Each structure stands twice: as structure tokens, then as C-alpha cells.
Amino acid sequence: xxxxxxxxxxxxxxxxxxxxxxxxxxxxxxxxxxxxxxxxxxxxxxxxxxxxxxxxxxxxxxxxxxxxxxxxxxxxxxxxxxxxxxxxxxxxxxxxxxxxxxxxxxxxx
Amino acid sequence: xxxxxxxxxxxxxxxxxxxxxxxxxxxxxxxxxxxxxxxxxxxxxxxxxxxxxxxxxxxxxxxxxxxxxxxxxxxxxxxxxxxxxxxxxxxxxxxxxxxxxxxxxxxxxxxx
Numbered sequence: 001x002x003x004x005x006x007x008x009x010x011x012x013x014x015x016x017x018x019x020x021x022x023x024x025x026x027x028x029x030x031x032x033x034x035x036x037x038x039x040x041x042x043x044x045x046x047x048x049x050x051x052x053x054x055x056x057x058x059x060x061x062x063x064x065x066x067x068x069x070x071x072x073x074x075x076x077x078x079x080x081x082x083x084x085x086x087x088x089x090x091x092x093x094x095x096x097x098x099x100x101x102x103x104x105x106x107x108x109x
Numbered sequence: 110x111x112x113x114x115x116x117x118x119x120x121x122x123x124x125x126x127x128x129x130x131x132x133x134x135x136x137x138x139x140x141x142x143x144x145x146x147x148x149x150x151x152x153x154x155x156x157x158x159x160x161x162x163x164x165x166x167x168x169x170x171x172x173x174x175x176x177x178x179x180x181x182x183x184x185x186x187x188x189x190x191x192x193x194x195x196x197x198x199x200x201x202x203x204x205x206x207x208x209x210x211x212x213x214x215x216x217x218x219x220x221x
């Protein structure tokens with residue numbers, strides 16, 4: 001069983017709408033949690049990184065939250081744009097790095 | 110500034126042929142280097158990582174190998190490709206084990 005589970009697997013929303021992606025993990029010990037955006041056919045690009053003591057971190061229209069007690073993180077995208085269409089990958093670091101399978105987001109006009 | 114290069118961008122190879130993918134990093138010294146594979150519709154799978162020249166750790170046993178002949182050069186190789194080797198191969202670097210990883214543009218490999 002993967003130690004990092006992301007949901008939903010895929011999501012389709014209309015341009016301008018908000019959405020929230022989820023990441024649940026069982027990685028222990030915990031060091032940090034990152035969210036990456038990966039455009040089709042490209043390498044992932046880091047959006048946010050949070051350590052144990054951080055509850056929320058924003059990067060423009062992207063806001064990530066972390067609840068280290070329940071081992072859950074979310075990535076909230078506000079006022080979505082067509083360019084937000086991508087896979088979003090949650091990565092949790094402890095003794096090593098564990099990758100989620102990603103959520104495929106499609107933003108339609 | 111740091112940059113990471115991978116080539117080729119795409120590659121089509123027959124089963125049984127050899128493979129060599131190259132990754133180079135500029136603008137940093139003694140980075141940790143990583144090779145990942147991403148199968149279609151799947152997550153990233155760590156294949157190899159290196160903390161220094163000649164130091165390679167393998168995460169998944171397979172017919173692939175990696176080498177680090179220079180500080181900022183990481184090579185992924187195979188003597189005989191299998192159909193299951195098809196995928197998107199990504200090289201990444203970081204400063205230390207816990208640092209942010211920076212990914213290259215990737216190589217799309219199709220084994221026919």
C-alpha cells in the first residue's frame with residue numbers, strides 16, 4: 001500500500017471555479033510535504049513545501065494546508081485557469097521521499 | 110542560476126537494444142541526483158539516487174543501471190531494453206537529502 005494516497009484520481013472543473021485536492025499519508029517519521037505541478041510531458045515543478053510546524057502555505061492562487069496530527073494535506077486552487085490543467089503530485093519526506101500517484105486536473109472553458 | 114538538462118527528449122528503441130540517457134546539472138556543486146520513471150497515468154517511481162561521484166543507490170531491481178562519472182553528470186543505461194521499460198524518465202537534483210528537488214524536462218522512451 002502506498003504511503004501517500006491522493007484523491008481524487010482525476011477532476012474536471014470549469015474555468016474560474018475553485019477546487020481542493022487531497023493528500024493522506026502514513027509516512028513516519030515526517031520531515032516535510034511538498035506539492036508539485038506537472039504539465040503533460042514535462043518535469044514536475046514545486047509549488048509549496050511545508051514542515052511539521054506549518055499549517056498553511058500559499059503560492060499565488062495555490063494554497064496548501066497541512067494537518068500533521070491527522071496526516072492530511074490539501075491543495076486549494078482558487079479561480080482556476082486553463083493553465084492549471086496538469087497533474088498535481090504530493091510528496092512526503094521522512095527517512096526517504098514518497099510520491100503520491102497524483103491528481104489529474106482538467107480545467108475546461 | 111541552476112539548470113538541469115536531459116537528452117534526448119524523445120526516444121524510440123526496439124526491444125533488446127541498449128539505452129543511454131544523460132542528465133547534467135549546472136550551477137551547483139555536489140548535488141544529490143535522482144532518476145525517476147513515470148509510466149503512463151502512474152506516479153513517479155524512484156529508480157536510482159546518488160549522493161556523490163561513483164555512489165549509486167538502487168531502489169528497484171531491474172535491467173537498468175546508473176552511473177555518475179562526474180559530479181554533475183548522471184547517466185541511466187540498459188544493455189537490453191524490455192517493453193516494460195517504456196515510460197517517461199525524469200532526472201532531478203537536490204541539495205542534501207531533504208532539499209527541494211528540481212526536475213529536468215524528461216525523456217519519453219518508447220520501446221517497440
